[in-house]
Amino acid sequence: MIQVQTENVEAVIYQQAKSGNLESGDAYFTHSEEDYFIFAIADGLGNGPMAQQSAEIIPNVLSEYHHESIDELLNRCNEYMFQKRGAAVAIVKVHFKHKTIQYSCVGNVRLYIWKNAGKMVYPLPVRGYLSGRRLKLNTQSYSYDSGDLFFLHSDGIDLRSPTSLLKNAKGLFDLYYTVIHSSVANDDATFIAGNLLR
Numbered sequence: 001m002i003q004v005q006t007e008n009v010e011a012v013i014y015q016q017a018k019s020g021n022l023e024s025g026d027a028y029f030t031h032s033e034e035d036y037f038i039f040a041i042a043d044g045l046g047n048g049p050m051a052q053q054s055a056e057i058i059p060n061v062l063s064e065y066h067h068e069s070i071d072e073l074l075n076r077c078n079e080y081m082f083q084k085r086g087a088a089v090a091i092v093k094v095h096f097k098h099k100t101i102q103y104s105c106v107g108n109v110r111l112y113i114w115k116n117a118g119k120m121v122y123p124l125p126v127r128g129y130l131s132g133r134r135l136k137l138n139t140q141s142y143s144y145d146s147g148d149l150f151f152l153h154s155d156g157i158d159l160r161s162p163t164s165l166l167k168n169a170k171g172l173f174d175l176y177y178t179v180i181h182s183s184v185a186n187d188d189a190t191f192i193a194g195n196l197l198r
């Protein structure tokens, strides 16, 4: 378990490589600033080193350019995919001042937001992957309240019932262990689960 703790957000991260592989073809990124928190998961096509080569572009680009908009970041990552296999990617940016969550994805990395008020927000996936070809982006924005939960995962995590999972979670550690005991497929698997504290 990797943990992130700031005054605005707490998060736990899980990553596992497909059995038999030393390194995961998934990559993730988190970064916290005073006014925003940005996180992302990339799932490189294929597996092993080829997949990793595409996926690791995302944390490399985000660590340098996290202040840019999500569209700018996705376009920047996409440029680096030229002559690589490509990757499914989702980037999420939480803006504390305006209490909004911005999200964009290309391919099968899913986001769930459990609103404390008792409602689930789950943006529909956008088909495709970053491949260096021109992107058609569909960045969404949601408002949030203190105590709302988020869950971002690659397709190596197979959630049977995201709503009951998030609704019934007794905190982040409980959520973390429930998922790794019930939902990890034999694939590269990554998730970032977090609580928006204020």
Ligand SMILES: [Mn+2]
Pocket: 043, 154, 155, 156, 187, 188
């Ligand atoms: Mn995958």
